[in-house]
Amino acid sequence: MRVGNLPGIRRLPLYLDALRHFMRDGVDTISTSALAARTGFVVSVVRKDLEMTGAYGKTGVGFDARELALTIESFLGWDNPNDAFLAGVGSLGSAIINHDEFRSHGLNIVAAFDVDPGRIGWRVHGIEVLPIAKLVDLATRMHITMGVITVPGPQAQAVANLFVEGGINRIWSFATPILDVPDHVTVKREDLSAGLAELLVRSAARRSGPKQF
Amino acid sequence: MRVGNLPGIRRLPLYLDALRHFMRDGVDTISTSALAARTGFVVSVVRKDLEMTGAYGKTGVGFDARELALTIESFLGWDNPNDAFLAGVGSLGSAIINHDEFRSHGLNIVAAFDVDPGRIGWRVHGIEVLPIAKLVDLATRMHITMGVITVPGPQAQAVANLFVEGGINRIWSFATPILDVPDHVTVKREDLSAGLAELLVRSAARRSGPKQF
Numbered sequence: 001m002r003v004g005n006l007p008g009i010r011r012l013p014l015y016l017d018a019l020r021h022f023m024r025d026g027v028d029t030i031s032t033s034a035l036a037a038r039t040g041f042v043v044s045v046v047r048k049d050l051e052m053t054g055a056y057g058k059t060g061v062g063f064d065a066r067e068l069a070l071t072i073e074s075f076l077g078w079d080n081p082n083d084a085f086l087a088g089v090g091s092l093g094s095a096i097i098n099h100d101e102f103r104s105h106g107l108n109i110v111a112a113f114d115v116d117p118g119r120i121g122w123r124v125h126g127i128e129v130l131p132i133a134k135l136v137d138l139a140t141r142m143h144i145t146m147g148v149i150t151v152p153g154p155q156a157q158a159v160a161n162l163f164v165e166g167g168i169n170r171i172w173s174f175a176t177p178i179l180d181v182p183d184h185v186t187v188k189r190e191d192l193s194a195g196l197a198e199l200l201v202r203s204a205a206r207r208s209g210p211k212q213f
Numbered sequence: 214m215r216v217g218n219l220p221g222i223r224r225l226p227l228y229l230d231a232l233r234h235f236m237r238d239g240v241d242t243i244s245t246s247a248l249a250a251r252t253g254f255v256v257s258v259v260r261k262d263l264e265m266t267g268a269y270g271k272t273g274v275g276f277d278a279r280e281l282a283l284t285i286e287s288f289l290g291w292d293n294p295n296d297a298f299l300a301g302v303g304s305l306g307s308a309i310i311n312h313d314e315f316r317s318h319g320l321n322i323v324a325a326f327d328v329d330p331g332r333i334g335w336r337v338h339g340i341e342v343l344p345i346a347k348l349v350d351l352a353t354r355m356h357i358t359m360g361v362i363t364v365p366g367p368q369a370q371a372v373a374n375l376f377v378e379g380g381i382n383r384i385w386s387f388a389t390p391i392l393d394v395p396d397h398v399t400v401k402r403e404d405l406s407a408g409l410a411e412l413l414v415r416s417a418a419r420r421s422g423p424k425q426f
Contacts, residue, residue: 200383201290211394
Protein backbone atom coordinates (compact mmCIF):
# COMPACT_ATOMS: atom_id res chain seq x y z
CA MET A 1 0.00 0.00 0.00
CA ARG A 2 2.21 2.85 -1.22
CA VAL A 3 0.62 6.25 -1.37
CA GLY A 4 1.84 9.15 -3.50
CA ASN A 5 2.95 12.44 -2.01
CA LEU A 6 0.26 14.35 -0.20
CA PRO A 7 0.58 17.82 1.31
CA GLY A 8 0.77 17.45 5.11
CA ILE A 9 -2.63 19.08 5.58
CA ARG A 10 -4.20 16.33 3.44
CA ARG A 11 -2.70 13.62 5.63
CA LEU A 12 -4.41 14.96 8.75
CA PRO A 13 -7.90 13.64 7.81
CA LEU A 14 -6.29 10.20 7.53
CA TYR A 15 -5.03 10.39 11.11
CA LEU A 16 -8.54 11.39 12.19
CA ASP A 17 -9.91 8.42 10.30
CA ALA A 18 -7.38 6.15 12.01
CA LEU A 19 -8.13 7.65 15.45
CA ARG A 20 -11.86 6.99 14.98
CA HIS A 21 -11.04 3.44 13.98
CA PHE A 22 -8.99 2.92 17.16
CA MET A 23 -11.65 4.55 19.34
CA ARG A 24 -14.36 2.30 17.86
CA ASP A 25 -12.16 -0.59 18.98
CA GLY A 26 -12.01 0.86 22.48
CA VAL A 27 -8.39 2.02 22.24
CA ASP A 28 -8.06 5.40 24.00
CA THR A 29 -4.29 6.00 23.95
CA ILE A 30 -2.45 6.02 20.65
CA SER A 31 1.25 6.06 19.86
CA THR A 32 2.76 7.75 16.84
CA SER A 33 3.91 4.38 15.57
CA ALA A 34 0.38 2.93 15.79
CA LEU A 35 -0.86 5.86 13.68
CA ALA A 36 2.01 5.31 11.26
CA ALA A 37 1.24 1.60 10.95
CA ARG A 38 -2.46 2.22 10.38
CA THR A 39 -2.03 5.01 7.79
CA GLY A 40 1.05 3.67 6.01
CA PHE A 41 3.17 6.81 6.56
CA VAL A 42 6.56 6.65 8.25
CA VAL A 43 6.81 7.60 11.92
CA SER A 44 8.88 10.74 11.30
CA VAL A 45 6.25 12.07 8.90
CA VAL A 46 3.42 11.37 11.35
CA ARG A 47 5.35 13.07 14.14
CA LYS A 48 6.02 16.17 12.02
CA ASP A 49 2.39 16.35 10.91
CA LEU A 50 1.09 16.13 14.48
CA GLU A 51 3.58 18.75 15.64
CA MET A 52 2.13 21.10 13.02
CA THR A 53 -1.25 20.88 14.77
CA GLY A 54 0.22 21.70 18.18
CA ALA A 55 -0.81 18.33 19.61
CA TYR A 56 1.42 16.85 22.26
CA GLY A 57 1.52 13.38 23.75
CA LYS A 58 3.20 11.94 26.79
CA THR A 59 6.64 10.45 26.18
CA GLY A 60 6.47 6.69 26.29
CA VAL A 61 2.68 6.76 26.60
CA GLY A 62 1.30 8.45 23.51
CA PHE A 63 -1.67 10.62 22.73
CA ASP A 64 -5.11 10.66 24.26
CA ALA A 65 -7.10 9.66 21.16
CA ARG A 66 -10.10 11.90 21.76
CA GLU A 67 -7.97 14.91 22.63
CA LEU A 68 -5.77 14.41 19.59
CA ALA A 69 -8.83 14.14 17.34
CA LEU A 70 -10.19 17.44 18.70
CA THR A 71 -6.79 19.13 18.26
CA ILE A 72 -6.56 18.00 14.63
CA GLU A 73 -10.16 19.04 13.89
CA SER A 74 -9.52 22.43 15.41
CA PHE A 75 -6.32 22.87 13.39
CA LEU A 76 -8.20 21.96 10.20
CA GLY A 77 -10.90 24.50 11.01
CA TRP A 78 -13.51 21.74 11.10
CA ASP A 79 -14.81 22.69 14.54
CA ASN A 80 -16.05 26.04 13.29
CA PRO A 81 -18.55 26.08 10.37
CA ASN A 82 -18.03 29.10 8.12
CA ASP A 83 -21.09 30.69 6.53
CA ALA A 84 -20.67 30.45 2.77
CA PHE A 85 -22.41 31.28 -0.50
CA LEU A 86 -22.58 28.82 -3.39
CA ALA A 87 -22.95 29.81 -7.05
CA GLY A 88 -24.25 27.33 -9.62
CA VAL A 89 -27.09 25.06 -8.53
CA GLY A 90 -26.63 22.27 -11.09
CA SER A 91 -26.09 18.64 -10.14
CA LEU A 92 -22.78 19.22 -8.39
CA GLY A 93 -23.86 22.41 -6.61
CA SER A 94 -27.04 20.74 -5.36
CA ALA A 95 -25.02 17.78 -4.10
CA ILE A 96 -22.68 20.02 -2.15
CA ILE A 97 -25.63 21.79 -0.53
CA ASN A 98 -27.18 18.40 0.27
CA HIS A 99 -24.00 16.86 1.64
CA ASP A 100 -24.43 17.44 5.39
CA GLU A 101 -20.96 16.10 6.10
CA PHE A 102 -19.34 19.32 4.88
CA ARG A 103 -21.00 21.18 7.76
CA SER A 104 -18.77 19.26 10.17
CA HIS A 105 -15.80 20.12 7.95
CA GLY A 106 -16.07 23.89 8.20
CA LEU A 107 -18.58 24.69 5.46
CA ASN A 108 -22.07 26.03 6.18
CA ILE A 109 -23.85 27.09 3.00
CA VAL A 110 -26.40 29.77 3.82
CA ALA A 111 -27.50 30.87 0.34
CA ALA A 112 -27.22 29.66 -3.24
CA PHE A 113 -27.23 31.61 -6.48
CA ASP A 114 -27.87 30.86 -10.12
CA VAL A 115 -28.26 32.69 -13.43
CA ASP A 116 -31.01 30.37 -14.70
CA PRO A 117 -34.43 32.03 -14.10
CA GLY A 118 -35.92 28.51 -14.04
CA ARG A 119 -33.96 27.72 -10.88
CA ILE A 120 -34.59 30.95 -8.96
CA GLY A 121 -36.89 30.30 -6.01
CA TRP A 122 -36.01 26.59 -5.82
CA ARG A 123 -35.25 25.32 -2.39
CA VAL A 124 -32.36 22.86 -2.15
CA HIS A 125 -32.09 21.20 1.26
CA GLY A 126 -33.80 24.22 2.79
CA ILE A 127 -31.55 26.74 1.02
CA GLU A 128 -33.30 29.19 -1.31
CA VAL A 129 -31.84 29.75 -4.77
CA LEU A 130 -31.46 33.48 -5.41
CA PRO A 131 -30.68 35.46 -8.57
CA ILE A 132 -26.97 36.07 -8.97
CA ALA A 133 -27.64 39.81 -9.19
CA LYS A 134 -28.23 39.80 -5.43
CA LEU A 135 -24.92 38.10 -4.57
CA VAL A 136 -22.62 41.07 -3.98
CA ASP A 137 -25.04 43.05 -1.87
CA LEU A 138 -26.04 40.07 0.28
CA ALA A 139 -22.46 38.89 0.77
CA THR A 140 -21.48 42.36 1.93
CA ARG A 141 -24.41 42.75 4.30
CA MET A 142 -24.04 39.24 5.75
CA HIS A 143 -20.22 39.53 6.05
CA ILE A 144 -19.75 36.30 4.09
CA THR A 145 -16.08 35.39 3.59
CA MET A 146 -16.32 31.97 1.93
CA GLY A 147 -17.71 30.99 -1.47
CA VAL A 148 -18.16 27.81 -3.49
CA ILE A 149 -18.06 27.86 -7.31
CA THR A 150 -19.99 25.09 -9.06
CA VAL A 151 -20.76 26.87 -12.34
CA PRO A 152 -19.37 25.61 -15.69
CA GLY A 153 -15.75 26.61 -16.39
CA PRO A 154 -16.41 29.50 -18.74
CA GLN A 155 -18.54 31.26 -16.09
CA ALA A 156 -16.19 30.71 -13.15
CA GLN A 157 -14.19 33.93 -13.45
CA ALA A 158 -17.32 36.09 -13.53
CA VAL A 159 -18.56 34.43 -10.33
CA ALA A 160 -15.15 34.86 -8.69
CA ASN A 161 -15.30 38.57 -9.51
CA LEU A 162 -18.69 38.87 -7.78
CA PHE A 163 -17.43 36.92 -4.77
CA VAL A 164 -14.41 39.20 -4.40
CA GLU A 165 -16.56 42.31 -4.83
CA GLY A 166 -18.81 41.02 -2.03
CA GLY A 167 -15.87 40.58 0.34
CA ILE A 168 -15.36 36.83 -0.03
CA ASN A 169 -11.69 35.90 0.39
CA ARG A 170 -11.80 32.08 0.46
CA ILE A 171 -13.01 30.34 -2.67
CA TRP A 172 -13.58 26.61 -3.16
CA SER A 173 -13.82 26.18 -6.94
CA PHE A 174 -14.96 23.08 -8.79
CA ALA A 175 -14.32 24.70 -12.17
CA THR A 176 -11.19 23.98 -14.20
CA PRO A 177 -9.91 27.53 -14.88
CA ILE A 178 -7.32 29.20 -12.71
CA LEU A 179 -9.01 32.27 -11.28
CA ASP A 180 -7.63 35.75 -11.52
CA VAL A 181 -8.14 37.13 -8.01
CA PRO A 182 -6.41 39.69 -5.76
CA ASP A 183 -3.57 38.56 -3.51
CA HIS A 184 -5.65 38.52 -0.32
CA VAL A 185 -7.95 35.83 -1.76
CA THR A 186 -7.21 32.11 -1.29
CA VAL A 187 -8.50 29.69 -3.92
CA LYS A 188 -8.69 25.92 -3.57
CA ARG A 189 -9.37 24.36 -6.96
CA GLU A 190 -11.16 21.03 -6.91
CA ASP A 191 -10.97 19.99 -10.54
CA LEU A 192 -12.73 16.63 -10.58
CA SER A 193 -12.14 16.08 -14.30
CA ALA A 194 -8.41 16.42 -13.65
CA GLY A 195 -8.77 13.72 -11.00
CA LEU A 196 -10.38 11.44 -13.56
CA ALA A 197 -7.54 12.20 -15.98
CA GLU A 198 -4.95 11.27 -13.35
CA LEU A 199 -6.71 7.96 -12.75
CA LEU A 200 -6.97 7.14 -16.45
CA VAL A 201 -3.42 8.14 -17.39
CA ARG A 202 -1.69 6.56 -14.40
CA SER A 203 -3.60 3.29 -14.69
CA ALA A 204 -2.79 3.11 -18.40
CA ALA A 205 0.90 3.91 -17.85
CA ARG A 206 1.39 0.95 -15.50
CA ARG A 207 4.65 2.59 -14.55
CA SER A 208 6.29 1.86 -11.24
CA GLY A 209 5.58 4.07 -8.26
CA PRO A 210 2.59 4.66 -6.05
CA LYS A 211 -0.69 3.45 -7.51
CA GLN A 212 -2.72 5.42 -5.00
CA PHE A 213 -2.70 9.20 -4.90
CA MET B 214 -1.70 34.87 -10.09
CA ARG B 215 0.70 32.29 -8.71
CA VAL B 216 -0.47 28.71 -8.68
CA GLY B 217 0.88 25.97 -6.42
CA ASN B 218 2.56 22.87 -7.79
CA LEU B 219 0.33 20.62 -9.82
CA PRO B 220 1.22 17.23 -11.28
CA GLY B 221 1.71 17.66 -15.05
CA ILE B 222 -1.40 15.65 -15.82
CA ARG B 223 -3.49 18.13 -13.86
CA ARG B 224 -2.15 21.03 -15.91
CA LEU B 225 -3.39 19.52 -19.17
CA PRO B 226 -7.07 20.37 -18.56
CA LEU B 227 -5.96 23.98 -18.14
CA TYR B 228 -4.35 23.98 -21.59
CA LEU B 229 -7.58 22.55 -23.00
CA ASP B 230 -9.50 25.32 -21.27
CA ALA B 231 -7.12 27.90 -22.75
CA LEU B 232 -7.34 26.35 -26.22
CA ARG B 233 -11.14 26.53 -26.11
CA HIS B 234 -10.88 30.15 -25.07
CA PHE B 235 -8.61 30.93 -28.03
CA MET B 236 -10.84 29.00 -30.45
CA ARG B 237 -13.93 30.88 -29.23
CA ASP B 238 -12.01 34.04 -30.14
CA GLY B 239 -11.37 32.65 -33.63
CA VAL B 240 -7.67 31.95 -33.05
CA ASP B 241 -6.72 28.67 -34.75
CA THR B 242 -2.94 28.53 -34.33
CA ILE B 243 -1.44 28.72 -30.87
CA SER B 244 2.15 29.15 -29.72
CA THR B 245 3.58 27.63 -26.57
CA SER B 246 4.15 31.11 -25.21
CA ALA B 247 0.52 32.10 -25.79
CA LEU B 248 -0.55 29.02 -23.78
CA ALA B 249 1.98 29.92 -21.10
CA ALA B 250 0.74 33.48 -20.87
CA ARG B 251 -2.90 32.41 -20.66
CA THR B 252 -2.37 29.68 -18.02
CA GLY B 253 0.34 31.38 -15.96
CA PHE B 254 2.86 28.54 -16.29
CA VAL B 255 6.36 29.14 -17.65
CA VAL B 256 7.08 28.26 -21.29
CA SER B 257 9.46 25.39 -20.46
CA VAL B 258 6.79 23.71 -18.32
CA VAL B 259 4.15 24.08 -21.03
CA ARG B 260 6.54 22.66 -23.61
CA LYS B 261 7.39 19.67 -21.43
CA ASP B 262 3.72 19.01 -20.66
CA LEU B 263 2.75 19.10 -24.34
CA GLU B 264 5.65 16.82 -25.25
CA MET B 265 4.28 14.28 -22.77
CA THR B 266 1.08 14.08 -24.83
CA GLY B 267 2.97 13.48 -28.08
CA ALA B 268 1.66 16.71 -29.61
CA TYR B 269 3.90 18.49 -32.05
CA GLY B 270 3.71 21.94 -33.53
CA LYS B 271 5.48 23.62 -36.41
CA THR B 272 8.62 25.53 -35.49
CA GLY B 273 7.97 29.25 -35.60
CA VAL B 274 4.28 28.70 -36.28
CA GLY B 275 2.84 26.82 -33.34
CA PHE B 276 0.12 24.27 -32.83
CA ASP B 277 -3.11 23.81 -34.68
CA ALA B 278 -5.51 24.52 -31.81
CA ARG B 279 -8.14 21.92 -32.69
CA GLU B 280 -5.57 19.20 -33.32
CA LEU B 281 -3.74 19.96 -30.07
CA ALA B 282 -7.02 19.82 -28.14
CA LEU B 283 -7.79 16.39 -29.61
CA THR B 284 -4.29 15.14 -28.83
CA ILE B 285 -4.55 16.26 -25.20
CA GLU B 286 -8.04 14.77 -24.81
CA SER B 287 -6.83 11.49 -26.23
CA PHE B 288 -3.81 11.45 -23.91
CA LEU B 289 -6.10 12.10 -20.92
CA GLY B 290 -8.36 9.24 -21.97
CA TRP B 291 -11.26 11.64 -22.33
CA ASP B 292 -12.10 10.55 -25.88
CA ASN B 293 -13.03 7.07 -24.72
CA PRO B 294 -15.75 6.71 -22.07
CA ASN B 295 -15.08 3.76 -19.75
CA ASP B 296 -18.05 1.79 -18.45
CA ALA B 297 -18.02 2.05 -14.68
CA PHE B 298 -19.94 1.01 -11.57
CA LEU B 299 -20.70 3.39 -8.73
CA ALA B 300 -21.28 2.35 -5.12
CA GLY B 301 -23.14 4.62 -2.69
CA VAL B 302 -26.12 6.52 -4.06
CA GLY B 303 -26.25 9.33 -1.47
CA SER B 304 -26.08 13.02 -2.37
CA LEU B 305 -22.57 12.86 -3.81
CA GLY B 306 -23.08 9.57 -5.68
CA SER B 307 -26.29 10.83 -7.24
CA ALA B 308 -24.57 14.03 -8.30
CA ILE B 309 -21.79 12.12 -10.02
CA ILE B 310 -24.32 10.01 -11.89
CA ASN B 311 -26.21 13.17 -12.85
CA HIS B 312 -23.14 15.11 -13.93
CA ASP B 313 -23.15 14.51 -17.69
CA GLU B 314 -19.82 16.28 -18.08
CA PHE B 315 -17.92 13.28 -16.71
CA ARG B 316 -19.04 11.24 -19.73
CA SER B 317 -16.85 13.45 -21.93
CA HIS B 318 -14.03 12.95 -19.42
CA GLY B 319 -13.79 9.18 -19.67
CA LEU B 320 -16.43 8.05 -17.18
CA ASN B 321 -19.64 6.28 -18.23
CA ILE B 322 -21.55 4.99 -15.22
CA VAL B 323 -23.67 2.02 -16.27
CA ALA B 324 -24.94 0.76 -12.89
CA ALA B 325 -25.16 1.97 -9.31
CA PHE B 326 -25.23 0.02 -6.07
CA ASP B 327 -26.30 0.66 -2.50
CA VAL B 328 -26.77 -1.22 0.76
CA ASP B 329 -29.90 0.72 1.74
CA PRO B 330 -33.01 -1.35 0.82
CA GLY B 331 -34.93 1.95 0.60
CA ARG B 332 -32.77 3.00 -2.35
CA ILE B 333 -32.80 -0.26 -4.32
CA GLY B 334 -34.88 0.10 -7.47
CA TRP B 335 -34.46 3.89 -7.58
CA ARG B 336 -33.54 5.28 -10.93
CA VAL B 337 -30.99 8.07 -10.93
CA HIS B 338 -30.60 9.79 -14.30
CA GLY B 339 -31.77 6.58 -15.98
CA ILE B 340 -29.40 4.35 -13.98
CA GLU B 341 -31.03 1.70 -11.80
CA VAL B 342 -29.85 1.31 -8.22
CA LEU B 343 -29.06 -2.36 -7.52
CA PRO B 344 -28.34 -4.24 -4.30
CA ILE B 345 -24.62 -4.38 -3.54
CA ALA B 346 -24.84 -8.19 -3.36
CA LYS B 347 -25.07 -8.21 -7.16
CA LEU B 348 -21.94 -6.11 -7.71
CA VAL B 349 -19.23 -8.76 -8.06
CA ASP B 350 -21.18 -11.02 -10.40
CA LEU B 351 -22.34 -8.18 -12.64
CA ALA B 352 -18.91 -6.56 -12.80
CA THR B 353 -17.39 -9.86 -13.86
CA ARG B 354 -20.01 -10.61 -16.48
CA MET B 355 -19.96 -7.06 -17.91
CA HIS B 356 -16.12 -6.87 -17.84
CA ILE B 357 -16.24 -3.62 -15.86
CA THR B 358 -12.77 -2.25 -15.02
CA MET B 359 -13.61 1.08 -13.42
CA GLY B 360 -15.42 1.86 -10.16
CA VAL B 361 -16.46 4.96 -8.22
CA ILE B 362 -16.72 4.90 -4.41
CA THR B 363 -19.14 7.38 -2.85
CA VAL B 364 -20.00 5.51 0.34
CA PRO B 365 -19.09 6.88 3.80
CA GLY B 366 -15.46 6.38 4.84
CA PRO B 367 -15.96 3.39 7.15
CA GLN B 368 -17.59 1.41 4.30
CA ALA B 369 -15.05 2.26 1.61
CA GLN B 370 -12.69 -0.68 2.11
CA ALA B 371 -15.54 -3.21 1.91
CA VAL B 372 -16.66 -1.70 -1.41
CA ALA B 373 -13.09 -1.69 -2.71
CA ASN B 374 -12.85 -5.40 -1.88
CA LEU B 375 -15.99 -6.11 -3.93
CA PHE B 376 -14.71 -3.98 -6.81
CA VAL B 377 -11.41 -5.86 -6.89
CA GLU B 378 -13.18 -9.22 -6.64
CA GLY B 379 -15.30 -8.22 -9.64
CA GLY B 380 -12.23 -7.38 -11.74
CA ILE B 381 -12.24 -3.61 -11.34
CA ASN B 382 -8.69 -2.22 -11.42
CA ARG B 383 -9.27 1.55 -11.53
CA ILE B 384 -10.98 3.11 -8.53
CA TRP B 385 -12.05 6.73 -8.12
CA SER B 386 -12.70 7.09 -4.38
CA PHE B 387 -14.39 10.03 -2.67
CA ALA B 388 -13.89 8.47 0.77
CA THR B 389 -11.08 9.57 3.09
CA PRO B 390 -9.43 6.21 3.91
CA ILE B 391 -6.44 4.90 2.01
CA LEU B 392 -7.60 1.64 0.43
CA ASP B 393 -5.81 -1.64 0.83
CA VAL B 394 -5.81 -3.05 -2.71
CA PRO B 395 -3.56 -5.35 -4.77
CA ASP B 396 -0.69 -3.84 -6.75
CA HIS B 397 -2.46 -4.06 -10.12
CA VAL B 398 -5.19 -1.70 -8.93
CA THR B 399 -4.89 2.09 -9.35
CA VAL B 400 -6.72 4.31 -6.87
CA LYS B 401 -7.36 8.02 -7.24
CA ARG B 402 -8.56 9.45 -3.94
CA GLU B 403 -10.74 12.54 -4.19
CA ASP B 404 -11.02 13.58 -0.57
CA LEU B 405 -13.20 16.69 -0.71
CA SER B 406 -13.05 17.28 3.04
CA ALA B 407 -9.26 17.42 2.77
CA GLY B 408 -9.71 20.07 0.07
CA LEU B 409 -11.83 22.12 2.45
CA ALA B 410 -9.17 21.70 5.13
CA GLU B 411 -6.47 22.98 2.75
CA LEU B 412 -8.57 26.04 1.97
CA LEU B 413 -9.29 26.81 5.63
CA VAL B 414 -5.75 26.25 6.90
CA ARG B 415 -3.96 28.06 4.08
CA SER B 416 -6.28 31.06 4.16
CA ALA B 417 -5.86 31.32 7.94
CA ALA B 418 -2.07 30.99 7.74
CA ARG B 419 -1.73 33.98 5.42
CA ARG B 420 1.78 32.80 4.78
CA SER B 421 3.61 33.77 1.63
CA GLY B 422 3.49 31.48 -1.37
CA PRO B 423 0.81 30.54 -3.86
CA LYS B 424 -2.71 31.32 -2.71
CA GLN B 425 -4.22 29.11 -5.39
CA PHE B 426 -3.72 25.36 -5.46
